[in-house]
Amino acid sequence: MSTITALAYRTKHRIDNRWWDFLAVLNGYCNDRPVKTGVPGQGGGYSHTRCALPRGHDSVHRSRNYVWGENGKTMYLPVEDFPSQPWGRHPTSTLRQARNARRWHAEQSARRKFVRLDRGEPY
Numbered sequence: 001m002s003t004i005t006a007l008a009y010r011t012k013h014r015i016d017n018r019w020w021d022f023l024a025v026l027n028g029y030c031n032d033r034p035v036k037t038g039v040p041g042q043g044g045g046y047s048h049t050r051c052a053l054p055r056g057h058d059s060v061h062r063s064r065n066y067v068w069g070e071n072g073k074t075m076y077l078p079v080e081d082f083p084s085q086p087w088g089r090h091p092t093s094t095l096r097q098a099r100n101a102r103r104w105h106a107e108q109s110a111r112r113k114f115v116r117l118d119r120g121e122p123y
């Protein structure tokens with residue numbers, strides 16, 4: 001797959017996800033997601049997961065058999081009649097999530113470089 005084709009697919013997937021998120025909110029779903037910032041180690045679950053409970057629900061967020069709280073850490077908690085949304089999302093990060101992840105990786109790289117320089121190692 002060429003780079004242009006990959007970029008086109010990523011853009012299409014982001015537009016699809018935005019549209020389905022819009023429809024979900026319009027149809028009264030909570031639509032919270034466990035992956036919020038895109039920074040590795042924060043949140044949990046899959047990037048395409050969205051809460052399928054009605055907006056304003058009192059319990060933890062749920063999609064199918066997984067639940068999560070405000071920190072996004074997911075837990076498997078099966079129920080017989082699990083809720084799900086009619087729109088499946090693409091596992092594509094949002095622009096903000098991608099930007100946060102890039103920034104996080106750059107910070108980690110800078111830290112590793114600093115440690116190597118501090119030890120007198122070549123970088």
Ligand SMILES: [Zn+2]
Pocket residue numbers: 030031032051052053057060061062
């Ligand atoms: Zn929810």
